[in-house]
Amino acid sequence: MTNPLLADWDTPFHIAPFDRISDDDFAPAFEEALSAHLREIDAIANNPEPPSFANTIEAMEGAGEALDKVLSVFFSVAGADSNPERQALQREFSPKLAAHSSAIYANETLFARIADLWARRDTLGLSEEEARVLYLTHRGFVRAGAALEGAEAERMKAVKSRLAVLGTSFTQNLLKDEADWFMPLAEADLEGLPGFVVDAARAAGEALEQDGPVVTLSRSLIVPFLQFSPRRDLREKAFRAWAARGENGGETDNREIAAEVLALREERAKLLGYPDFAHFKLETEMAGTPERVRELLMQVWEPAKAQALRDQAEMEEMLRDDGVNDALQPWDWRYYAEKRRRASYDLDESELKPYLQLDRMIEAAFTCANRLFGLEFAPLDVPLYHPDCRAWEVTRNGEHLAVFIGDYFARASKRSGAWCSAMRSQAKRPRVETPIVINVCNFSKPSQGKPALLSYDDARTLFHEFGHALHQMLSDVEFGSVSGTSVARDFVELPSQLYEHWLEVPEVLEEFATHAETGAAMPKALLDKVLAAATFDMGFQTVEYVASALVDLEFHSGAAPADPMAKQAEVLQGIGMPQAITMRHATPHFAHVFAGDGYSSGYYSYMWSEVMDADAFAAFEEAGGAFDPETAHKLEEFILSKGGSREAEELYTAFRGRMPGVEALLKGRGLVA
Numbered sequence: 001m002t003n004p005l006l007a008d009w010d011t012p013f014h015i016a017p018f019d020r021i022s023d024d025d026f027a028p029a030f031e032e033a034l035s036a037h038l039r040e041i042d043a044i045a046n047n048p049e050p051p052s053f054a055n056t057i058e059a060m061e062g063a064g065e066a067l068d069k070v071l072s073v074f075f076s077v078a079g080a081d082s083n084p085e086r087q088a089l090q091r092e093f094s095p096k097l098a099a100h101s102s103a104i105y106a107n108e109t110l111f112a113r114i115a116d117l118w119a120r121r122d123t124l125g126l127s128e129e130e131a132r133v134l135y136l137t138h139r140g141f142v143r144a145g146a147a148l149e150g151a152e153a154e155r156m157k158a159v160k161s162r163l164a165v166l167g168t169s170f171t172q173n174l175l176k177d178e179a180d181w182f183m184p185l186a187e188a189d190l191e192g193l194p195g196f197v198v199d200a201a202r203a204a205g206e207a208l209e210q211d212g213p214v215v216t217l218s219r220s221l222i223v224p225f226l227q228f229s230p231r232r233d234l235r236e237k238a239f240r241a242w243a244a245r246g247e248n249g250g251e252t253d254n255r256e257i258a259a260e261v262l263a264l265r266e267e268r269a270k271l272l273g274y275p276d277f278a279h280f281k282l283e284t285e286m287a288g289t290p291e292r293v294r295e296l297l298m299q300v301w302e303p304a305k306a307q308a309l310r311d312q313a314e315m316e317e318m319l320r321d322d323g324v325n326d327a328l329q330p331w332d333w334r335y336y337a338e339k340r341r342r343a344s345y346d347l348d349e350s351e352l353k354p355y356l357q358l359d360r361m362i363e364a365a366f367t368c369a370n371r372l373f374g375l376e377f378a379p380l381d382v383p384l385y386h387p388d389c390r391a392w393e394v395t396r397n398g399e400h401l402a403v404f405i406g407d408y409f410a411r412a413s414k415r416s417g418a419w420c421s422a423m424r425s426q427a428k429r430p431r432v433e434t435p436i437v438i439n440v441c442n443f444s445k446p447s448q449g450k451p452a453l454l455s456y457d458d459a460r461t462l463f464h465e466f467g468h469a470l471h472q473m474l475s476d477v478e479f480g481s482v483s484g485t486s487v488a489r490d491f492v493e494l495p496s497q498l499y500e501h502w503l504e505v506p507e508v509l510e511e512f513a514t515h516a517e518t519g520a521a522m523p524k525a526l527l528d529k530v531l532a533a534a535t536f537d538m539g540f541q542t543v544e545y546v547a548s549a550l551v552d553l554e555f556h557s558g559a560a561p562a563d564p565m566a567k568q569a570e571v572l573q574g575i576g577m578p579q580a581i582t583m584r585h586a587t588p589h590f591a592h593v594f595a596g597d598g599y600s601s602g603y604y605s606y607m608w609s610e611v612m613d614a615d616a617f618a619a620f621e622e623a624g625g626a627f628d629p630e631t632a633h634k635l636e637e638f639i640l641s642k643g644g645s646r647e648a649e650e651l652y653t654a655f656r657g658r659m660p661g662v663e664a665l666l667k668g669r670g671l672v673a
């Protein structure tokens with residue numbers, strides 16, 4: 001019998017036949033699909049015909065269909081519904097996949113064909129999108145080191161493998177420092193802590209086999225402890241331990257690792273012909289150059305710092321009222337900020353929750369997509385990997401567009417967080433593929449017969465992930481490698497963060513935020529409080545974030561610093577970091593930057609996307625409202641349908657008529673009047 005993962009899927013819209021697949025099918029299908037892909041690649045590389053776009057680039061686009069099928073099913077269940085077998089398979093598959101893609105990049109015969117096409121690109125009569133795909137394919141190979149020869153190629157291999165080892169050590173040291181430290185609390189030390197923090201501290205004590213409650217360095221425990229504990233001495237002790245992660249001397253100290261990583265990254269960039277690592281890394285981003293990133297961050301820095309210092313002055317008075325004769329310290333900030341928050345907004349989540357029903361919020365997200373883009377959603381009955389998953393067919397003017405799957409409830413087998421992935425990406429060549437897109441969240445599941453209720457953050461997450469889903473579902477390009485969310489990292493959060501704005505549109509909340517029991521619309525006063533609370537303490541949040549982003553950028557600009565801690569101090573001094581605020585992630589525990597390559601000289605990208613989403617939503621407001629049809633049409637035409645088929649800057653400029661400015665972001669964060 002054919003392995004169900006590799007068979008033709010005769011299901012509606014060729015959705016994976018989840019009910020026919022068992023865990024035993026994954027390993028054999030994976031091996032078979034890997035070798036099938038390599039055979040296809042070899043056939044392309046050794047084609048006796050001279051290279052053409054069709055027999056090389058388009059053929060590569062079409063290769064690996066079986067592998068795509070196997071991985072789309074496997075990664076869906078491994079992330080959202082894992083079990084020990086699936087975890088073991090994941091440990092087995094990850095290094096094999098890494099080796100598989102390295103082998104393709106190292107295929108010299110294949111690269112020779114790509115390089116030949118690249119050299120003749122102007123004579124090939126390519127369409128704009130074909131030229132773009134050739135450019136991206138060639139660039140991907142060159143950046144992976146395919147054009148290096150001899151000693152340089154060898155050195156590149158050694159540098160990369162050493163970087164992988166250092167990244168793993170960095171993470172493991174950090175985990176060890178986090179796991180090793182805890183602070184026992186006496187019953188009297190619990191005073192002033194809300195019930196949920198006390199519960200979490202007791203649970204942590206039990207998990208560590210202690211006699212009583214403890215504070216650990218887990219963000220979900222230490223942050224509320226710092227927010228609520230009136231005991232300044234305990235806050236200081238906990239904060240100092242938290243800030244010292246990765247910097248405690250001995251075997252788990254990350255400072256030397258950081259220095260070595262930065263030196264090797266610089267070497268890697270120089271081997272590839274870039275002046276430094278930041279130039280190498282930012283080449284593929286919308287920002288493009290370190291200069292533009294620095295300019296953005298500094299435009300936000302000054303107003304954020306000014307706001308933080310105003311807030312600090314207010315809190316220093318509160319500190320004096322408490323009889324403390326000292327400057328406000330980093331371990332004081334969250335505590336006094338929380339006091340201020342309660343005094344100014346007093347927003348009670350439990351008052352809000354009955355108005356935010358999951359089903360009504362899904363309806364709200366669908367209705368906005370209908371008003372903006374004409375999409376219609378009809379429930380679809382197909383077997384999926386878990387009974388909590390729901391599917392809809394997405395159509396427009398009666399035509400099939402995509403399948404959308406929602407898997408909203410938390411369960412032990414699901415990893416934390418929320419995400420959107422395409423089980424199948426849109427493409428027209430060499431095969432027509434319509435998207436199958438899934439949103440996975442971790443909302444708490446109600447008891448039988450009760451409606452599922454969301455927090456405001458949950459509702460925002462639902463809209464966020466649905467924004468990513470729209471980017472996939474409305475994709476309308478030729479090639480899968482540039483469809484949907486296959487865009488620069490600092491561009492990919494634009495559709496998702498932008499869609500969050502529709503949740504805040506008063507008419508949307510009025511219609512869909514209705515009370516689970518009475519059906520009444522959310523009162524205006526409650527709505528106003530929610531919206532006002534959104535900008536609270538933004539000076540602090542922006543300062544701790546921008547400081548981290550600037551340190552990350554300067555680490556990778558110019559020569560790598562021999563002493564990263566000295567460099568960090570120098571950067572912070574240069575920007576006048578307020579003494580009561582620390583970096584969101586200091587160097588020895590800055591996992592975004594040192595655990596792997598993902599966000600190295602890329603930590604800024606969250607803010608880059610936010611600048612754009614604020615500016616893009618302002619386009620609707622300027623045009624007359626959140627549902628302005630012409631602006632919606634432009635958003636689809638120039639951004640949501642185009643994927644990565646053009647440069648992000650070109651797409652944004654086509655949508656907005658200009659590049660975004662920081663004004664809308666500063667306003668949105670409450671940093672300017």
Ligand SMILES: [Zn+2]
Binds near residue numbers: 464468496
């Ligand atoms: Zn996102």
